[in-house]
Amino acid sequence: METKYRVIYKELKQRILFHIKKEGRYQLPSEVNLCKEFDCSRMTVKKALDLLVDEGIIYRQKGKGSFALPEGKKEERNVQEKRVLGLSRTFPSDQVTTEVITFEYIFADELLAGKLDVRVNDPIYNILRFRRINGIPHVLEHTYMSPLVVPGLTQEILQNSIYEYIENSLHLEIAGSFKNVRANMSSKQDQKYLELTETEPILEIEQIAYLDNGTPFEYSFSHFRYDGFVFSAHTQKQRG
Amino acid sequence: METKYRVIYKELKQRILFHIKKEGRYQLPSEVNLCKEFDCSRMTVKKALDLLVDEGIIYRQKGKGSFALPEGKKEERNVQEKRVLGLSRTFPSDQVTTEVITFEYIFADELLAGKLDVRVNDPIYNILRFRRINGIPHVLEHTYMSPLVVPGLTQEILQNSIYEYIENSLHLEIAGSFKNVRANMSSKQDQKYLELTETEPILEIEQIAYLDNGTPFEYSFSHFRYDGFVFSAHTQKQRG
DNA sequence: CAGTGGTCTAGACCACAAT
DNA sequence: TTGTGGTCTAGACCACTGT
Numbered sequence: 085m086e087t088k089y090r091v092i093y094k095e096l097k098q099r100i101l102f103h104i105k106k107e108g109r110y111q112l113p114s115e116v117n118l119c120k121e122f123d124c125s126r127m128t129v130k131k132a133l134d135l136l137v138d139e140g141i142i143y144r145q146k147g148k149g150s151f152a153l154p155e156g157k158k159e160e161r162n163v164q165e166k167r168v169l170g171l172s173r174t175f176p177s178d179q180v181t182t183e184v185i186t187f188e189y190i191f192a193d194e195l196l197a198g199k200l201d202v203r204v205n206d207p208i209y210n211i212l213r214f215r216r217i218n219g220i221p222h223v224l225e226h227t228y229m230s231p232l233v234v235p236g237l238t239q240e241i242l243q244n245s246i247y248e249y250i251e252n253s254l255h256l257e258i259a260g261s262f263k264n265v266r267a268n269m270s271s272k273q274d275q276k277y278l279e280l281t282e283t284e285p286i287l288e289i290e291q292i293a294y295l296d297n298g299t300p301f302e303y304s305f306s307h308f309r310y311d312g313f314v315f316s317a318h319t320q321k322q323r324g
Numbered sequence: 325m326e327t328k329y330r331v332i333y334k335e336l337k338q339r340i341l342f343h344i345k346k347e348g349r350y351q352l353p354s355e356v357n358l359c360k361e362f363d364c365s366r367m368t369v370k371k372a373l374d375l376l377v378d379e380g381i382i383y384r385q386k387g388k389g390s391f392a393l394p395e396g397k398k399e400e401r402n403v404q405e406k407r408v409l410g411l412s413r414t415f416p417s418d419q420v421t422t423e424v425i426t427f428e429y430i431f432a433d434e435l436l437a438g439k440l441d442v443r444v445n446d447p448i449y450n451i452l453r454f455r456r457i458n459g460i461p462h463v464l465e466h467t468y469m470s471p472l473v474v475p476g477l478t479q480e481i482l483q484n485s486i487y488e489y490i491e492n493s494l495h496l497e498i499a500g501s502f503k504n505v506r507a508n509m510s511s512k513q514d515q516k517y518l519e520l521t522e523t524e525p526i527l528e529i530e531q532i533a534y535l536d537n538g539t540p541f542e543y544s545f546s547h548f549r550y551d552g553f554v555f556s557a558h559t560q561k562q563r564g
Numbered sequence: 565c566a567g568t569g570g571t572c573t574a575g576a577c578c579a580c581a582a583t
Numbered sequence: 584t585t586g587t588g589g590t591c592t593a594g595a596c597c598a599c600t601g602t
Contacts (some may be wrong), residue, residue, distance in 0.1 A: 086576095089589065100555040103514055125592045127367070130569085143538045146569050147600030153538050154441050168481075201394050248581060259383060260560030267507035267527035283551070285525030287507035298383045298393050310507040310525065317557055320500030327571065354587060365573045368587085370595095386588045387581035568600070574593105581587075 092122050100122035100141060100152045110152040112142065113125050140318035184210035184242045185277075189231075199303040200230050207231055213242060214277045219276045222312055227304040234236055235295055250301065257296035264290040265315050270307075278309045285310045332362050332372035340381060340392045345441060353380065372454055380558035410511040419458050424482045425517075426452035431470075439543040440531055441468050441507065454517045461518045462552055464526075467544040474541055497536035504530040505555050510547075518549045525550045 096112065103110040119131045133150060136142045145151045190210040211227040214234045221237065227246075229237070233251060241249045250256050266288045272282045278286065286307040293302040336352065343350040353361065358369045374388060376382040384390045430450040437444045451467040467486075471477070474490060481489045490496050506528045510520045518526065527545040533542040 089590080109591095118567085122537045124568095125594085128591060131590090133569095140500060140502060143534075144537060144569060145537060145600085146598065147567075149568060149600095151538055152538065153534065225463055225518060252503065258561065260380060260496060260558065262380060265505050265527075265557070266553070266557040267525045268549070268550075269523060281331065282511060283508045283523045285509060287505075287527075294383075294393065297385060300394065310506075310509070313506070315505040317503045317505070317554070318500065319503065329571080358585085365575085366572095366588095368572060371571090373594080374589095384588060385581085386579065389587060565599100567590075567594075567602105569598090571595100571597075573595075576592075577588100579588090581585100582585105583584085 088124055089131040089135075090128070092118070092129060093135045094103040095122075095130060096136060097141060100136070104152050109154070112152070114149060118142070129256070130268065136318070138318075140320070146167040150226070171246045181219070182243050183214040184211070184239055185214055186210060187237075187239060187242060192230075196228055196303065200228060200233075201300050202230050202232065208235055209234070211237075211242060217312075220312065221309060224274060224277050224307040225304060226306075228304060229302050233295070233299055234245050246302075256301070258301075259294055259298075260292035261291050261302075263315075267310070268307075274307050277318075278307070280309065287313055289314070289315065328364055329361070329368050329371040329375070330370060332358070332364070335362075336376060337381065340376070343394050344394075346471050349394070352392070353392040354389060361493060377560070378558075380560070389390045395473065421456045421459070422453040422483050424451070424479055425454055425478060426450060427477075427482060432470075436468055439540065440468060440473075441540050442470050442472060449474070449477055451477075451482060457552075460552065461549060463518070463549070464514060464517050464547040465544060466546075467542060469542050473539055486542075496541070498541075499536040499538075501533035501542075503555075506530070507550075508547075510517055514547050518547070520549065527555070528552055529555065 097281055100110060100112070112118070112133075114134070115129050117124050119126050122129065133142065133144065137144065138197075140153060142150050142152055188210050189207045192200070192204055192206045192208045193232075194203055194204060196202075196208055197206065202206065202208070209227070209229045209231060211225075211229070213225045215223050215225065229246075231237070234246075234254065235260060237246070237249075237255075247258065249283070267285055268276065268288050270282070270286045274280060274286050275282065275284075280286070286306050287310055289306045289308070291306070292300050293301065293304075294300045331344075340350060350527050352358070352373075355366050355373070359366050362369065373384065377384065380393060381391050382392055389562070399533065428450050429447045430441055432440070432444055432446045432448045434444060435450055436442075437446065440448065443466070444527070447470075449467070449469045449471060450466075451469070453464065453465045454461075469477070469486075474486075474494065476494075477486070477489075487498065491498060507525055508528050510518065510522070510524055510526045513524060514520060514526050515524075520526070520533050527550055529546045529548070531542065531544050531546070532540050534540045
């Protein structure tokens with residue numbers, strides 16, 4: 085069931101994006117008026133507005149009201165949003181092609197065992213994939229997964245979307261991830277696949293992704309072409 | 325006043341970090357039990373737990389309970405957390421030294437006017453600062469601010485913390501920011517200040533930061549040494 | 565003063581998990 | 584069936600903003 089606060093959230097988001105394009109600034113109706121309009125309690129309206137605050141779409145001020153944040157901020161090509169999607173789902177309208185370079189089992193060492201929450205010497209998928217978007221070299225992904233958590237991986241799945249497989253075939257729920265983002269010099273391997281010169285760098289994202297039962301299912305290093313990728317984030321003061 | 329849910333949040337955070345060190349896994353008391361313990365309603369407990377979920381400290385499962393996420397994930401030196409602090413406040417125990425390279429007014433062009441929400445040709449602070457942490461070259465910060473929003477900047481303020489000045493002297497409330505993170509080759513200027521060779525890259529963070537009234541007050545480009553900085557983020561499926 | 569958002573209560577019903 | 588978290592209600596009091 086679609087929850088009530090998500091319905092309100094979506095409706096308000098539509099409305100904001102429409103008004104912001106037309107007039108620039110936009111003040112939302114007060115919470116009590118939204119209650120009347122959507123025939124619900126104030127807590128429900130507040131929850132919907134909280135989502136909009138999290139996304140950086142509105143801000144709220146005690147005694148004044150809720151307002152749309154001036155736009156014209158983000159919007160760049162090849163932006164990784166703050167969600168946990170695979171590459172295939174981040175660029176649904178583009179053509180993502182995947183070359184599987186390595187697909188094998190290795191023994192978990194101390195580090196991998198710690199990150200993936202398995203025992204040392206347990207089997208681990210060691211996956212190296214090279215991916216293009218619309219034919220343009222984009223990313224070299226080095227992924228470690230435990231077959232205990234994500235069983236039945238095949239070459240074919242790797243060629244498409246692992247995330248899709250995890251959610252649609254295994255019916256596991258991907259809940260979130262920790263990311264560390266760095267710049268680094270490109271290795272010989274990076275240069276070969278991403279078609280970089282020796283002086284051109286890469287953007288590295290180290291990620292641990294976990295399921296809704298808290299189990300980490302992926303530990304990965306993604307090396308992006310420096311000119312083809314931006315990591316985007318909206319951050320705010322903690323509510324409270 | 326410290327809110328009740330923040331008190332609960334802090335207490336639970338303490339407890340989790342303690343137990344996680346001792347025993348690894350940790351299941352929190354149920355929401356109703358937490359209600360009894362802290363003598364409050366369930367909504368208040370839930371709000372406290374929401375904060376912990378946002379930070380990636382716990383996860384929750386319908387029908388099961390709330391659990392601490394296995395640790396051993398983040399922890400690196402020189403991590404920029406997902407908050408809006410200046411450099412001085414990100415490394416409070418370290419020695420941050422700042423060299424002001426440029427401090428002048430310029431005319432707002434189309435781009436700056438759009439980002440800072442002022443008119444074209446309005447005056448804009450053009451600030452270039454070079455900062456070391458414990459004597460080690462760290463970041464070259466190119467900052468644009470509107471004197472209409474942040475009046476009275478001086479060389480001395482720049483040498484310390486702009487953010488401190490904004491919050492403590494101007495009594496403005498910093499609410500959040502949009503960040504774009506990229507890797508890039510270092511410019512001659514980057515190489516000079518950050519002591520990089522021609523082949524060494526930088527991590528660039530483009531940022532628009534805004535106040536709690538929605539006004540953008542800063543548009544900046546920070547160039548970090550590639551080996552001295554990691555941008556860290558926790559992301560999760562949208563609640564709902 | 566009236567209007568706003570922030571916090572908080574004491575319930576309720578639901579879906580889901582474990583037994 | 585019991586216990587869990589997710590949603591939702593219909594109020595309440597507060598702090599802050601504007602007039």
